Amino acid sequence: MTVASTESSAAGRKALAFPQERASSPSFGDWMSLAAAGLAGSVVLSLLLAVLGYFYGFSRALVVWAIWWALAGVFVLRGPANALGRSVAGWREPRPDEGEILTNAFIRVCVAAGENWGSFTHRVARGSWNAHASGRNILAATADVLTGEDAVEPVELEAMLAHELAHHRHRDLLLAGPKWWLLAPLALVDVVGRALSHVPLLGPPLAAALWFPFRWIVFPFRAISSLASRPRELAADRFAVDCGYALPLERLFERFAGLERSWQGGLFEWMLSTHPGAADRIAEIRGVEAETAGIPRLVSEA
Amino acid sequence: MSTDNGEVVVSQEALEPLTDELKIVLKHLRHDLSSAAEDGVPDSLALEALAARTIRAIAEGDERASLVRKRIESQWTEGNARKAALIERTATLSKTTSDLESHDDSTVIWPRHAIAVAIGCWFVTAIAANLLGLRGVSAITLAGGALLFGGAAAYALYAMGVRQTASRVGAFAAVALVSAIMALAFALDDNLAAAPFAFVAACAILGCAIGFGLAEGALGTESERGRRQLLQKTRNGLAAATAELERVLPGELARSGESAKALVEVEGSHHDQAAEDFRSTASSVISRADLASRAELEALRESLTDRIRDAAQSHLTIAVRPTSTTPDSHDTTLA
Numbered sequence: 001m002t003v004a005s006t007e008s009s010a011a012g013r014k015a016l017a018f019p020q021e022r023a024s025s026p027s028f029g030d031w032m033s034l035a036a037a038g039l040a041g042s043v044v045l046s047l048l049l050a051v052l053g054y055f056y057g058f059s060r061a062l063v064v065w066a067i068w069w070a071l072a073g074v075f076v077l078r079g080p081a082n083a084l085g086r087s088v089a090g091w092r093e094p095r096p097d098e099g100e101i102l103t104n105a106f107i108r109v110c111v112a113a114g115e116n117w118g119s120f121t122h123r124v125a126r127g128s129w130n131a132h133a134s135g136r137n138i139l140a141a142t143a144d145v146l147t148g149e150d151a152v153e154p155v156e157l158e159a160m161l162a163h164e165l166a167h168h169r170h171r172d173l174l175l176a177g178p179k180w181w182l183l184a185p186l187a188l189v190d191v192v193g194r195a196l197s198h199v200p201l202l203g204p205p206l207a208a209a210l211w212f213p214f215r216w217i218v219f220p221f222r223a224i225s226s227l228a229s230r231p232r233e234l235a236a237d238r239f240a241v242d243c244g245y246a247l248p249l250e251r252l253f254e255r256f257a258g259l260e261r262s263w264q265g266g267l268f269e270w271m272l273s274t275h276p277g278a279a280d281r282i283a284e285i286r287g288v289e290a291e292t293a294g295i296p297r298l299v300s301e302a
Numbered sequence: 303m304s305t306d307n308g309e310v311v312v313s314q315e316a317l318e319p320l321t322d323e324l325k326i327v328l329k330h331l332r333h334d335l336s337s338a339a340e341d342g343v344p345d346s347l348a349l350e351a352l353a354a355r356t357i358r359a360i361a362e363g364d365e366r367a368s369l370v371r372k373r374i375e376s377q378w379t380e381g382n383a384r385k386a387a388l389i390e391r392t393a394t395l396s397k398t399t400s401d402l403e404s405h406d407d408s409t410v411i412w413p414r415h416a417i418a419v420a421i422g423c424w425f426v427t428a429i430a431a432n433l434l435g436l437r438g439v440s441a442i443t444l445a446g447g448a449l450l451f452g453g454a455a456a457y458a459l460y461a462m463g464v465r466q467t468a469s470r471v472g473a474f475a476a477v478a479l480v481s482a483i484m485a486l487a488f489a490l491d492d493n494l495a496a497a498p499f500a501f502v503a504a505c506a507i508l509g510c511a512i513g514f515g516l517a518e519g520a521l522g523t524e525s526e527r528g529r530r531q532l533l534q535k536t537r538n539g540l541a542a543a544t545a546e547l548e549r550v551l552p553g554e555l556a557r558s559g560e561s562a563k564a565l566v567e568v569e570g571s572h573h574d575q576a577a578e579d580f581r582s583t584a585s586s587v588i589s590r591a592d593l594a595s596r597a598e599l600e601a602l603r604e605s606l607t608d609r610i611r612d613a614a615q616s617h618l619t620i621a622v623r624p625t626s627t628t629p630d631s632h633d634t635t636l637a
Contacts, residue, residue, distance in 0.1 A: 017398070018535040104550045110542035111388070114535025117542045 018114035019242030022235040023170040029228025034175045036221040037182040038069065043217050044185040075177025078136045082121070084177050085135025091123035098124055098146045105157040106139065109165060112243040120165075131157075133164040133173060140164075156252055159245035166239035172232045183221070189214050222272050229274040234284050241288045250285055253278040345591050345599055349584055353606035356580045357613045360573055367569050374565065378558040385551050388543050395540040402533040573614030581607050 045068065053061035074080050094102055102122040110117035125132050125140035129150060132140045139161055144150045152160070167173055189210060197207035240249055257278035276284075584603040591599055 018532070018539060100553075104546075104553075107542050107545045107550055111391070111539055111546055114539040115542070116538045117545060 019112070019239055021169045022166070022238050022242075023172075023232065025171050026175050027228055027232060029224060029231075030172070030175050033221055033225040033228050034179055034182070036224045037179040038072070040217045040221050041068075041182040041185045044189055048185075069182075072178035072181045075181050076174060081173075081177040082135035082138060084180060085138045085173075086121075086123070088180065089123075089125065089132075089134055089140075091125045091134075091138075091140050094122055094124045094146075098143065101146050101154075101157070102139075102141060102161075105154055106161050106165075108158050109162045109243065112245075113162065113165060113169075113239075115165060115169075131160040131164050133167040134176070135173065137168065139168075152252070153248070155245070156248040159240055159248035159252060162240035162243045162245050163236045163249070166236035167232070169239065170232060170235055172229075172236070179221075179225075183218070186214060186218055226272050226274045230276045233275050234281065237281055237284055238288050241285055242292070246285050246289045250282055253281045253285070257282070345587055345595065346602055348587060349599065349602055349606055352580060352583065353610055356576050356610050360576055360610070360614050363572060364569065367565060370565055371562070374558050374561045378555065378562075381551055381555045381558060385547065385555075388547050388551070392540060392543045392547065395536050395543065399533065399536045399540060402529060402536060570614075573611075577607060577610045577614060580610055 042065070045065065049061040049065055052064060075084060093099075099122060103117075106120065106122070107117045109115070120137045120139055121135075123134075123138055123140040124146070125142045127142050129144055130142050131145060134140065141157065141160065145152050145157065145160070193207045193210045193214070196203045196210065199206070237249060240246075275281075581603065584599075584606070588596055588599045588603060
């Protein structure tokens with residue numbers, strides 16, 4: 001990693017003091033996926049509400065349904081959203097060495113992005129070779145990204161964190177908590193299905209019968225979420241490029257491209273894919289690089 | 303794992319491959335020394351050859367060490383370049399922060415708003431009073447009252463810290479106009495027939511003033527919002543740059559310095575070991591030689607051992623100066 005001055009301007013272009021956000025509020029598609037989550041949750045909840053309405057009156061059932069919707073709004077708030085982000089994903093606190101790696105990388109991202117480095121929480125995520133954003137100020141990376149043979153270069157980790165920071169800056173996660181709440185009844189169905197599947201004889205067919213409609217109820221939400229998510233992923237990439245991480249990002253996606261070939265599927269899989277393909281992302285990065293060529297940045301790759 | 307005081311607690315992980323390689327070289331060297339002695343070549347020639355082989359082994363070890371050294375030097379150079387850039391950026395951001403703080407538009411915008419809205423109140427209210435048939439002193443009283451109350455309300459809100467957003471500007475305009483309506487009501491106190499007209503006029507005034515306040519406020523606060531966002535980013539960037547200078551870079555530079563020191567130690571110890579191995583094998587060769595040639599061989603051994611030590615010493619090219627861990631220091635040399 002080498003350093004370029006932000007103060008001089010090359011080719012008559014004004015230097016980027018700090019990158020401008022590429023979005024400032026949830027997208028229309030994000031709102032639509034919230035509606036789809038509410039619809040899917042309502043379908044499942046309607047069974048319980050019908051029972052409640054039968055015994056206690058349908059006006060009360062309607063009130064319960066309205067309260068359920070209203071409570072979704074609570075998860076927009078910072079505290080509940082972070083509590084949800086910390087607990088549901090099951091991520092762990094970083095070890096001291098992992099914490100140091102994450103903090104050091106994030107401080108460098110904050111120098112480029114003008115972000116308050118002390119206001120973010122770091123976690124070590126489950127899974128392999130990825131980074132995530134959650135809640136309102138949680139950033140996570142998987143353990144293998146931080147240490148071990150597959151660990152990325154420090155500047156690549158910075159690029160990953162810049163991308164995840166962009167999700168927070170762009171408010172891509174603002175509706176994640178409410179969506180989780182609205183989909184909670186479906187999670188209950190899943191739990192019941194798992195419990196049923198352990199019952200001898202009738203259990204597995206009953207569980208299958210329960211899961212079959214479950215998949216189709218949740219499908220519109222997943223499809224809309226995926227459609228809404230992909231442009232935001234590209235926007236987050238653009239923000240990371242604005243921070244000066246074009247080349248490390250490209251290198252990361254070249255690695256992802258290698259991984260993609262083994263699982264790339266058909267139309268159905270494409271519809272449910274929340275992220276654009278690595279090739280598309282590399283092309284996007286190069287496009288942004290071309291647009292902003294000549295603008296000196298604090299971080300650049302030799 | 304630090305340090306400025308010269309004590310080094312070295313993490314050997316980074317140097318492990320190098321150490322392994324040197325161990326292999328030394329193993330081969332011992333083997334060569336033994337086999338040469340056993341091959342029955344003239345003892346003096348064998349010692350010369352073994353010394354040459356030892357020196358070559360030291361040089362080969364150094365070639366591998368130089369790769370590690372280059373990596374350490376590269377980290378060191380990059381760290382120092384980053385440090386220099388951060389110091390420059392910190393200075394620039396400090397200046398930008400003070401510039402942005404000194405151009406706090408809220409001190410300019412809000413009195414301007416207060417005056418603009420108050421004049422707007424006065425102008426529209428005066429027209430309304432004229433339309434309602436009020437003349438002379440009544441109209442002047444009404445307009446003056448609107449101006450007074452509107453301005454006072456605006457300054458009161460400003461003093462209360464109501465700033466920034468368009469909605470608050472709208473609220474302040476609304477309060478100013480409510481004051482105007484009160485003035486209108488006072489003026490119409492003895493003319494109840496005009497009350498409906500006054501009501502319509504008051505509504506119109508209120509609407510105009512709120513619209514005016516919102517538009518002005520939105521325009522004014524847009525630039526103010528941008529300024530404050532940039533100020534916040536600048537402060538954050540400054541804090542992050544300071545944090546990097548104070549806690550990230552010193553650690554990295556210290557680690558580079560420690561690695562360089564450890565490399566010198568590893569090289570030095572292995573060179574000494576190579577020289578000692580040569581010396582002990584040479585001694586065993588001499589012990590097997592006849593008495594007549596021993597003195598000559600011992601002299602040769604001493605001379606060759608000195609040559610090996612000189613060669614080893616000349617390869618220890620890395621000299622490490624204490625690593626700076628303070629952002630203000632410009633001692634950035636790894637010579």
